[in-house]
Amino acid sequence: MIEIRNVSHGYAGSDGNYVFQALANVSLTVAAGTFVSFLGPSGCGKTTLLRIADGLLAPSEGEVWIDGKRVTGPAPDRAMVFQEFNLLPWRTARGNVEFPLEMQGVGRAQRAERASRALSRVGLEGFAAFYPHQLSGGMKQRVGLARALGVGPSYLFMDEPFGALDPQIREMMQIELMKLWDNDRKTVIFVTHSVDEAVFLSDRVVMFGTSPGRVVADLAIDLPRPRWEDDEAIKTSAKFIQYRNDIWRLLKQQLSGMGTV
């Protein structure tokens, strides 16, 4: 279980005086085994909150507790998937997947075995020896996903992981992710801009508003699983469309409130 308690965060401007309030007093609890999306416009602090939860960033105020322990830095029970993949260009797909295991002192033989397993879970067993520059965007993100899964985390934090992909590849990756998730039902926090993506993947969608970043709505998504077997039926169902419209209405209220529309 992830408990986010009264987290606020400000980024100091370059002159040191100006502070951009990225998050204001956010409290949130994520139950184990749920797939939660953070949805909202740019600048709503959803990525900041994810980095705070991972331990990459210390919040200005408030704290995050995971399974009864306070987050003070990155830990092996959680793993990140990044929007820009962030693969090391001098390492092969296998080398990239082995990287976190190497950092954590896992022995060579076990590293190789775990990396092979993670790569085959994302369908890249034939591409282990390829360098990132030899792979397509979708394949790079599969490597990013394998790298995170290889750690064996209880919590998977995904920061707009499909945001840099073509629309078709993006839909394929969503379905792949649903298949993977149905195997072990890890706790996932998935940051996204896309309403359809959030509704299709999630058990719950937390919507963020801007200036300052805060939670404006929290919706449970009650759609049948597995969702990957007939994704078209899910996406055209009345319930899906209802969720989608509700969320869009809330988003538009947010944007008009900001005076940007």
Place this chain on the structure above:
Amino acid sequence: MSERAAASLPAKQPGRRPGALLRWWQRAGTQNVLRIGGIVLFLAAWEGSSRVGWLDPLFASSPSLILEKLISMIGDGSLWPHVAASANIAALGFGFSVLVGVPLGLAMGRSKNIRAAVEPFTTALNASPQVAFLPLLIIWLGIGIASKVALVFLGSVIIMVINTEAGVMQVDRRLVETARSFMANERQVLLKVILPSALPYIIAGMRLGVGRTLVMVVVAEIYAATKGLGYLIFQAGGLYDTAQVFVGVVVLASAGMLFNALLRWVERRMAPWQHIEAG
């Protein structure tokens, strides 16, 4: 899984078989043919001008005279001691410059405080003609090998520092953050992310450093030396033995090109995803 790696082979051209010369040209590549053709043309023009008397061989020598001299100097063993003396100075000076310059550049790239403390010195050293330090180095270290190694070191270390620092500064911060999120400690970030990421810059620095090293070796050997390629060149110059001057130049240029090619090869092996030109 319908995605494929973006590797494609050029399509086979159908049609008539081209002639032998054309096939050779295509296989060698236009640029390579032009490169070699240019050199051959230059040497032929030089040789020809010298033979018909447009150039005075006493001043300009000629490729055949230089080659003759080179072969005779290799044959009688008179070239080798000079090459060995210069190689010794170059290897020591350049080696120290890499050993000192790379860690210093890494430290400057990683720490604003270290950069603030060291940068005035590196900037000053970079802006000044390092050759001007030679008289001082001779006073401090004597006329033996130490002052010559020190001059080579001064000339080349600055390039190693600046290039390594630039390599560290360009490291993708997202990669560092990614490593951190996967539990890398400071040492692991430095060795497994920063250093490999800066490697193409470091190798580019070494390529520039080799050039600087050769210049400094020659300059150091003009003064107070009894061996070395710089000594050989200037002694021959004093005797109007232009062929021997060119022998020294050719040996130095060959060594420079050899090391440059070697470092390019290393760079391609270690950093196949990017190629940075030295300069």
